[in-house]
Every structure is written in structure tokens, then in C-alpha cells.
Amino acid sequence: MIGRLSRRSLLAWLGSGAAGLVFSGQARAQVAPHAATPLPSFTGPGANPYWNGVNPFVTYPQKLPLLRMTDRGVQLETPRPYFLTPFTPNAAFYVRYHLDLIPNAVDLSTWRLSLEGNFERPLQLGFEELVKNFTAVSVAAVNQCSGNSRSRFQPRVPGAQWGNGAMGNALWTGVRLRELLASARIKSGTVQLQFQGLDRGPGPEGKGADAVMKSLDLTDPALDDALVAYLMNDEPLPMLNGFPVRLVVPGKFGVYWIKHLTWIRALTKEDTNYWMATAYRIPDTPKGNTTPAEAASGTVKTVPIGHVRMPVRSFIIGPDGSSKLPSGLPVRVQGIAFSGEGSVRKVEFSEDDGRRWVEATLGADHGPYSFRIWEHTWRPSRAGKHVIAVRATDGKGNVQPDAPVWNPGGYLWNRVERQALIVGAAS
Amino acid sequence: MTGSRCLGIVLLVAAGVLDPGSTALSQATKIPGLVQEGDYAPGNLGMQMQPAPRNDDAGPVYAVGAWPTYTPPLAEGEGRELVQSFCGICHSTTYITMQPPLPSATWEVVVKKMIGTFGAPIPEPSAQAIIAYLKSHYTPETRRE
Numbered sequence: 277m278i279g280r281l282s283r284r285s286l287l288a289w290l291g292s293g294a295a296g297l298v299f300s301g302q303a304r305a306q307v308a309p310h311a312a313t314p315l316p317s318f319t320g321p322g323a324n325p326y327w328n329g330v331n332p333f334v335t336y337p338q339k340l341p342l343l344r345m346t347d348r349g350v351q352l353e354t355p356r357p358y359f360l361t362p363f364t365p366n367a368a369f370y371v372r373y374h375l376d377l378i379p380n381a382v383d384l385s386t387w388r389l390s391l392e393g394n395f396e397r398p399l400q401l402g403f404e405e406l407v408k409n410f411t412a413v414s415v416a417a418v419n420q421c422s423g424n425s426r427s428r429f430q431p432r433v434p435g436a437q438w439g440n441g442a443m444g445n446a447l448w449t450g451v452r453l454r455e456l457l458a459s460a461r462i463k464s465g466t467v468q469l470q471f472q473g474l475d476r477g478p479g480p481e482g483k484g485a486d487a488v489m490k491s492l493d494l495t496d497p498a499l500d501d502a503l504v505a506y507l508m509n510d511e512p513l514p515m516l517n518g519f520p521v522r523l524v525v526p527g528k529f530g531v532y533w534i535k536h537l538t539w540i541r542a543l544t545k546e547d548t549n550y551w552m553a554t555a556y557r558i559p560d561t562p563k564g565n566t567t568p569a570e571a572a573s574g575t576v577k578t579v580p581i582g583h584v585r586m587p588v589r590s591f592i593i594g595p596d597g598s599s600k601l602p603s604g605l606p607v608r609v610q611g612i613a614f615s616g617e618g619s620v621r622k623v624e625f626s627e628d629d630g631r632r633w634v635e636a637t638l639g640a641d642h643g644p645y646s647f648r649i650w651e652h653t654w655r656p657s658r659a660g661k662h663v664i665a666v667r668a669t670d671g672k673g674n675v676q677p678d679a680p681v682w683n684p685g686g687y688l689w690n691r692v693e694r695q696a697l698i699v700g701a702a703s
Numbered sequence: 704m705t706g707s708r709c710l711g712i713v714l715l716v717a718a719g720v721l722d723p724g725s726t727a728l729s730q731a732t733k734i735p736g737l738v739q740e741g742d743y744a745p746g747n748l749g750m751q752m753q754p755a756p757r758n759d760d761a762g763p764v765y766a767v768g769a770w771p772t773y774t775p776p777l778a779e780g781e782g783r784e785l786v787q788s789f790c791g792i793c794h795s796t797t798y799i800t801m802q803p804p805l806p807s808a809t810w811e812v813v814v815k816k817m818i819g820t821f822g823a824p825i826p827e828p829s830a831q832a833i834i835a836y837l838k839s840h841y842t843p844e845t846r847r848e
Contacts, residue, residue, distance in 0.1 A: 317800075318800070318804070321803060321843040324803075331801070332773070334751075335771070336770065337768045344773050346794070346801055347771070348772055376795075378770060380766060381764055381765065382765050383765075434805055434813055437801055437802065480822040485793060512765075515765075
């Protein structure tokens with residue numbers, strides 16, 4: 277390496293302290309040394325200015341190189357270019373676990389999906405029974421982590437410091453939850469359904485560090501669309517996305533989409549386990565917004581994040597600012613939009629940092645819970661720096677705000693997205 | 704153009720193999736618009752190895768390989784071993800390095816949550832040492848890497 281450096285740049289490099297990083301090994305290994313300007317190893321206390329989190333590419337079983345958030349438990353972010361298509365490849369789909377005992381092997385001869393608790397006819401269903409004895413249904417739906425884009429928060433809040441890549445869209449195929457419930461004959465007096473998967477943690481029982489359980493009200497209309505899915509984009513689920521089956525709750529945040537789903541419990545009392553009563557709660561305020569001072573006062577009433585659907589969002593995927601654009605050429609700006617409230621009605625593009633908006637062209641409609649591709653041909657008027665922006669409007673008329681949200685959990689971010697671009701002279 | 708390639712061309716010229724008036728070097732400078740070419744730098748060979756195919760049997764067990772860990776080193780300092788052993792019971796210390804710099808008060812809340820809420824078996828003196836370590840290396844004032 278040193279043989280390729282000039283004497284002057286070598287001295288500058290030594291003086292910068294970079295040499296120390298090289299010799300300490302791992303810190304330097306987070307970036308390719310040939311990257312002209314590598315991303316920093318962390319961001320803050322300001323907001324993360326990058327589209328993705330700043331973490332390094334790593335490889336995992338059944339996965340393309342993804343961005344390592346944490347490695348035990350496993351949390352991996354999907355790099356930006358994989359969102360150019362409406363369906364996110366399984367091998368690039370983000371991963372988010374809470375606890376570290378993640379299955380490496382599952383035996384389908386002994387695995388059973390249990391429907392237990394307040395049912396007249398509790399069930400133990402094998403994988404084959406699930407596939408053969410129930411109607412197969414498909415839905416295109418976005419799974420997005422509650423804390424997607426948490427690294428945008430100001431002030432920053434603890435938690436997984438996702439950029440925008442803790443989301444993905446897939447065609448999920450499986451069994452309607454309602455059909456399973458009907459088969460097990462749910463008894464009156466049931467107030468909630470609790471879901472739990474095979475993944476566990478080493479913590480003491482009953483405090484949240486041994487198991488993750490999430491519950492939805494039996495009256496929640498989202499249950500009508502919910503599936504127990506055994507196919508993801510027409511393939512078996514990758515282990516890290518919940519093999520053999522996972523719960524799919526279109527419109528709701530990913531925390532309810534329990535992976536490796538193994539227990540469905542009919543509860544006669546509201547679930548008070550840690551993952552419902554303490555974690556994943558949002559202020560019971562418009563858009564889940566509050567302030568650090570209010571949050572610290574302890575007076576903010578909170579509700580489980582399952583009480584809301586994912587707010588409307590849209591993203592600029594290309595161009596991503598990594599290349600200078602020659603002026604005089606049309607620029608194909610493209611991206612995705614979605615809403616947990618139902619279809620995206622409109623996507624608008626701004627070439628002037630959000631002052632004026634024009635309607636973008638929408639791609640094929642894959643259903644109300646899917647990513648919708650959008651594109652717009654932009655003709656930059658001059659060389660120089662431009663800031664383009666995108667915002668979406670959903671079927672309920674909700675327009676993406678151009679104001680940040682803040683809450684202590686780092687949830688519900690859906691501010692208008694921007695991309696700075698350099699247009700260069702062509703002569 | 705890298706130094707070693709220039710050197711190679713100079714040597715070829717000196718050996719009379721290449722006529723200075725028609726070398727690749729001078730040709731490059733004549734190509735309209737070309738500013739730089741042939742710039743290579745060492746990549747990080749072996750950082751991402753391709754996975755070998757699995758030799759699965761036809762039975763009912765569906766398995767994948769071990770989950771690899773990619774844990775960056777923690778800042779050196781007093782208390783680091785306590786952090787590694789106690790925090791590492793449930794999660795890798797990547798959960799620390801992944802965070803933005805957090806105020807001292809937040810680290811205190813986080814450690815108390817691990818003990819009080821999740822039941823981490825950390826004796827009080829060790830908990831205090833862990834908090835002191837996190838304050839010394841991972842706040843906006845103290846974080847370096």
C-alpha cells in the first residue's frame with residue numbers, strides 16, 4: 277500500500293492518525309481502504325445526514341452484503357439501491373431481532389403452530405397441514421421497522437440507528453389468520469391475540485429479555501388482512517426473516533410481524549408483557565409527537581404503536597448524489613412511496629428544495645399496502661447544487677409533512693425526503 | 704496514472720523499447736478530455752468471501768450456518784472488560800458503538816434499564832464502573848471513534 281502513496285500523502289496520512297486505525301485492525305476494517313472518503317464510523321450528536329446508516333457491509337447466511345447495525349442479536353439494514361424495484365429481494369431484505377437466540381435450524385417434522393388459550397378447539401398445526409389444509413392467499417405489503425430513520429431524530433435517541441433502509445416490500449403468501457381462528461373456534465371473552473416466535477433471549481423469564489410477544493386487539497380490522505405467511509416473493513422465507521412462517525400485518529409496523537411464528541394465544545385480558553406495556557409505545561398525540569421536556573416530565577400518555585398505521589412516506593432512490601450530473605441531459609428521478617393507511621394517491625417532486633411541487637408519474641399498483649414506484653424526468657435549468665425533494669399523499673388525504681417528529685422511542689419518522697445533487701457544466 | 708506504472712514506462716523508454724514520441728503515456732495526454740486513467744489502489748481482499756454451497760440432506764431439518772459476528776473494538780480504558788463480560792451476556796457491544804454519542808444521563812438510564820427492566824445480573828459496583836466507562840468514551844464530549 278505504502279508503495280503506491282506519494283511521500284507527501286504518506287506523511288499527511290500518518291499525521292491524520294489513520295495509521296493508528298490501520299494497525300488496530302477492526303475499526304479500519306469497517307470501510308474499504310480504497311474508498312476516497314469513507315463514511316465516519318458513527319454520526320451524532322447531529323442527525324445522520326446519509327440515506328442509510330453509516331454501518332459497514334457484512335454477509336450473513338442467505339443474504340447479500342447488507343449494512344450491519346448489530347451482530348448479536350442480528351440487525352441488518354438494506355442498502356439504498358435495492359429500493360429501485362417495487363419488491364425487495366429476499367436476500368436484501370432488512371433484518372431486525374431484539375434478542376440473540378435466533379434459530380439456526382428448524383425441524384419441520386416437530387415444529388407446530390399452536391393456537392392456544394381461549395379457543396374451543398386449540399390447534400397444533402404442522403407446516404404441511406398449514407400449506408395443504410388452508411386456502412393460500414397473497415398480499416403485497418411493506419414491512420417497516422417502527423424505528424426506521426431513527427438516526428434523523430434531533431436530539432438523537434438511543435435505539436437502532438437506522439437510516440431509511442429498515443423497510444422492505446414483498447409478496448407474502450400464506451394462510452389468512454381469520455381462517456385459522458375460525459378453525460380453532462375462538463371463544464367469547466377473547467380481547468386480544470398474542471403472537472410469539474421461536475427466537476428467544478438469555479434473560480430471566482418474564483422481563484422481556486427472554487421472549488418477544490406482541491398482541492393485537494381482536495377487534496382490530498388489521499387482523500382481517502393478516503396472514504401467516506410461508507412464502508416471501510414466492511420463495512421460502514430466509515431464516516433471518518422468519519422461517520418457516522411469519523405473521524404479516526399489512527399496514528402495521530414490523531414489530532407485530534412476528535418471525536418464526538409458533539404461538540397464537542387468545543387472551544381474555546389485555547397483554548401486559550414488557551413488549552406491550554413498556555416497549556414500542558408512542559405518545560397519544562397528533563403524529564406521535566412530543567418534546568424531550570414533556571417526555572422527561574413523565575406526563576405524556578402513551579399507547580402501543582399498534583394503535584396506529586404506518587404514516588405515508590416516499591423516498592428518492594436515484595439519483596443518489598454519488599455522481600455529478602452533466603447539465604443538458606434529462607435526469608430520471610425515481611423512487612418508492614407507501615402508506616399503512618392504504619394506497620398512495622399522489623407523489624410530488626420538487627426541484628427547488630420543496631418550494632414548488634409537480635406531480636410525478638406513478639408505476640404499477642401492486643395493492644394498497646405495497647411500495648409504489650414513482651418517477652419523474654427532471655431537466656435541471658443550470659449547473660450548480662440542487663436540492664430535490666419528494667412527498668406523497670395517501671388515499672386518506674394525508675400528505676407527508678415537512679416537519680420532523682420527535683418522541684423518545686424514535687418512532688414514526690415520515691418527513692419529506694431530500695437529495696442534494698451537483699449538476700456540472702457540459703462545456 | 705500511478706507512480707509504478709510511470710516508472711515502468713520510463714524504464715521501457717530508457718531501454719529503447721518505446722519511442723518517447725509515441726508512448727502510451729504521451730498518447731494518453733493527447734486523447735481529448737482524458738484527465739486521469741489507470742488509477743488503482745489496493746482493495747481489501749478477503750473481507751467478503753462468497754459462501755460455499757450447502758450440502759443439505761433431504762430431511763425435514765432446515766439449517767443455515769452460524770450467525771457471524773462483526774463486533775468493532777470498544778475504546779480502551781478502565782471498565783472495558785466489565786462492559787464486555789456483563790453487557791455481552793445478552794448482546795454484543797456493537798449495541799454500544801452503534802449508538803450516536805449519548806449524554807451521560809442517557810447512559811445511566813440505559814444501564815439501569817438493563818438491570819431493572821431486563822434483569823441483567825450486574826452487581827452495583829460493576830454497574831457504576833460500567834456507567835463510568837460509557838461516560839468516559841461514548842458521550843458527545845468524550846467519543847473519539
